[in-house]
Amino acid sequence: MNAYPDFTDEQLAVLRTYGTERATTVGEVVYSPADARNPLVVVLAGEIEVRDESQGHDVEFARFGAGTFVGELNLLTGQRPYVTARVTVAGRVVPIEAEQLRTLLERETELADLLVNAMIARRKLRLADSADHAVIEIVGTARSEATLALRTFLGRNSVPYRYVEAEAPGDDLPVAVTPDVVLPRATPGRLAEALGLTLAAGDDRPYDVAVVGAGPAGLAAAVYGASEGLRVVVFDATAPGGQAGTSSRIENYLGFPGGISGAELTTRATFQAQRFGARLVSPCRVAAVEPSDAGFVVTLTDGARTSARTVVVAAGAEYRRLPLAGWDQLEGAGIYFAATELEAELCAGADAIVLGGGNSAGQAAIYLARRCRRVTIVIRRESLSESMSQYLIDRIEGHERIDVAANTEISALRGEDHLDGVELRDTRTDVRRESEARALFCFIGARPATTWLPAEVQRDEDGFVLTDVALDRKRLPYETSLDGVFAAGDVRLGSMKRVAAAVGEGSSVIRSVHEYLEPR
Missing domain, CATH: 2.60.120.10 (Jelly Rolls)
Known part of the structure; x- marks a missing residue:
C-alpha cells in the first residue's frame, strides 16, 4: 500500500x-x-x-x-x-x-480505496516508528496490571505509543502523556476520553444497530450493517478484537493458508467497519438495554446513553479464572489471558505455563516457545488429543522447549507483586511439585457475558442467550425472546465457538435486522 x-x-x-x-x-x-x-x-x-x-x-x-x-x-x-x-x-x-468524507468514501470507490489504503499505510509507518517517535507515551512498570491494560488498549486500537519503564514504582503510575494532557494513574477509559475515542457527546440521532461486543461476530455485524447503509455503533468493554484478538495465530481460517494472528485479523476487520462508517467505542461496558419509543436506550456504566432501533448482542464470553489465593492481584503481573507480542515480551527468557488444552492454548505455547526458556502445557486430561487439533499436537510433540503435564492442575500460586512460581499437583497421585514459571497463560474457557441483559431476554442456566425461540410470533434467525434484540457468536446458545462461525453469524444477523426494520 x-x-x-x-x-x-x-x-x-x-x-x-x-x-x-x-x-x-x-x-x-x-x-x-x-x-x-x-x-x-x-x-x-x-x-x-x-x-x-x-x-x-x-x-x-x-x-x-x-x-x-x-x-x-x-x-x-x-x-x-x-x-x-x-x-x-x-x-x-x-x-x-468528516460528513463529506463519509459521503465520498461511500460514492467514489476508486478514491475510497486509495485514501483508506494510504491512511492505513501511514498508521502502520507510525506504529513501526513508535519506539522512537511516538507522540503518546506510557510510563509504568512491567509488573503492573494497570500498565498492561493501557498498553493492550492502545495496541488493540492501533494507536502508536512509546513505552517507558519507570525507574521505581510510584503512586502516580501508570502515567499517560498525550500532546495536550498528562494523565497520572491513567486508565484505558480516561485515556480513551483524552484521545476522542469515547461516545460522542450530543449525538442524539438514533443508530439503526447497536452492537455490543467487538469480537469477530460484532465486527462482522458492523461491516455488513454499515456497508448496507445502516447506522451502526459498536461497544466493547476492552478494545476491538475480543478473545480472537488475543490469539497468537489462527491457521484454519478460510483464505489465509499461511495463518494469521488474531490481532491482525480483527484489526483488518476494525478498519473495514470504520471505512463503511461504523462507530467503534471502547473501553465501555453496557449496563442496561431498555425498550423505548425509538427502539432501545443503551446505557453505559459511566452513565452515557444512546438510542438504537435494534441491538445485536455479540458480547462473547468472560475468561474463567482459578479460585486460588493471590490470583486477582497477580492478573497482569504474571497471569495473562492473551499470548501476543506484548505478553511474550514481558516473560522473555523465563519459564512459562500455558493452562488449557484447546487450540488457543496450543497456539500460545508454540508462539511463546520462541521467546521463553521453557513452556509447560498443563491439562487435567490424559492427553491433548481430547481437545486439540492434531496439527498442533504434532508441532508440540516435536518442539524441544515445550512439555505437556497431563493429569495435572495448578494448586497454588507463588509471589506477591508478581508471579514467582506455581505449585503443580498430579491429580492421580496427589504428588506436588514446584515450578519456577514467571508467567501463567490461562486458556481454560469462558462463560457468556450476559448479566447486563434485561430479564426479557431468555438465557439458559449458564447464561447463554436463546435465539429462534417460539413465542407469540415466529422469531427471525438469531432473534432473542425480546423483539428487536438479536444475538450472534459465542454468546449464543448453540454457537460453534470458532472464529469463522462467529463471523458467519455476525454477517447473517444483519439480514434479520433488515427484515425487522422493514415497515410492517
Whole structure:
C-alpha cells in the first residue's frame, strides 16, 4: 500500500466537489492536537508539514505538496489529531470535513480505496516508528496490571505509543502523556476520553444497530450493517478484537493458508467497519438495554446513553479464572489471558505455563516457545488429543522447549507483586511439585457475558442467550425472546465457538435486522 499517493487531475477534480477550496498562508496551522476533529486536506498548491510539536518534542513526520492529501487513520476512527499540520509554502487546499468524507468514501470507490489504503499505510509507518517517535507515551512498570491494560488498549486500537519503564514504582503510575494532557494513574477509559475515542457527546440521532461486543461476530455485524447503509455503533468493554484478538495465530481460517494472528485479523476487520462508517467505542461496558419509543436506550456504566432501533448482542464470553489465593492481584503481573507480542515480551527468557488444552492454548505455547526458556502445557486430561487439533499436537510433540503435564492442575500460586512460581499437583497421585514459571497463560474457557441483559431476554442456566425461540410470533434467525434484540457468536446458545462461525453469524444477523426494520 502506498502511504503517499499522488492524485491524477481527474481525481483532484472529484475531490474538489466534496469541499470548499481556499488559500493558505505560511505558518498557518491547518489543525493541531487542540482540535477535537480535523478534516482531510487535499493540497492543490503549496506545501504542508506535519510535525509533533508537543512539549519536549520537535519531530517532522512528513511534508505534503501539490497533488497529495494530509490526513491519517484518525479520520475514520474518530480519534482527535495528535500532530500539527502547518503550512510551509503558501498555496491552495480543499478541506473535506468528516460528513463529506463519509459521503465520498461511500460514492467514489476508486478514491475510497486509495485514501483508506494510504491512511492505513501511514498508521502502520507510525506504529513501526513508535519506539522512537511516538507522540503518546506510557510510563509504568512491567509488573503492573494497570500498565498492561493501557498498553493492550492502545495496541488493540492501533494507536502508536512509546513505552517507558519507570525507574521505581510510584503512586502516580501508570502515567499517560498525550500532546495536550498528562494523565497520572491513567486508565484505558480516561485515556480513551483524552484521545476522542469515547461516545460522542450530543449525538442524539438514533443508530439503526447497536452492537455490543467487538469480537469477530460484532465486527462482522458492523461491516455488513454499515456497508448496507445502516447506522451502526459498536461497544466493547476492552478494545476491538475480543478473545480472537488475543490469539497468537489462527491457521484454519478460510483464505489465509499461511495463518494469521488474531490481532491482525480483527484489526483488518476494525478498519473495514470504520471505512463503511461504523462507530467503534471502547473501553465501555453496557449496563442496561431498555425498550423505548425509538427502539432501545443503551446505557453505559459511566452513565452515557444512546438510542438504537435494534441491538445485536455479540458480547462473547468472560475468561474463567482459578479460585486460588493471590490470583486477582497477580492478573497482569504474571497471569495473562492473551499470548501476543506484548505478553511474550514481558516473560522473555523465563519459564512459562500455558493452562488449557484447546487450540488457543496450543497456539500460545508454540508462539511463546520462541521467546521463553521453557513452556509447560498443563491439562487435567490424559492427553491433548481430547481437545486439540492434531496439527498442533504434532508441532508440540516435536518442539524441544515445550512439555505437556497431563493429569495435572495448578494448586497454588507463588509471589506477591508478581508471579514467582506455581505449585503443580498430579491429580492421580496427589504428588506436588514446584515450578519456577514467571508467567501463567490461562486458556481454560469462558462463560457468556450476559448479566447486563434485561430479564426479557431468555438465557439458559449458564447464561447463554436463546435465539429462534417460539413465542407469540415466529422469531427471525438469531432473534432473542425480546423483539428487536438479536444475538450472534459465542454468546449464543448453540454457537460453534470458532472464529469463522462467529463471523458467519455476525454477517447473517444483519439480514434479520433488515427484515425487522422493514415497515410492517
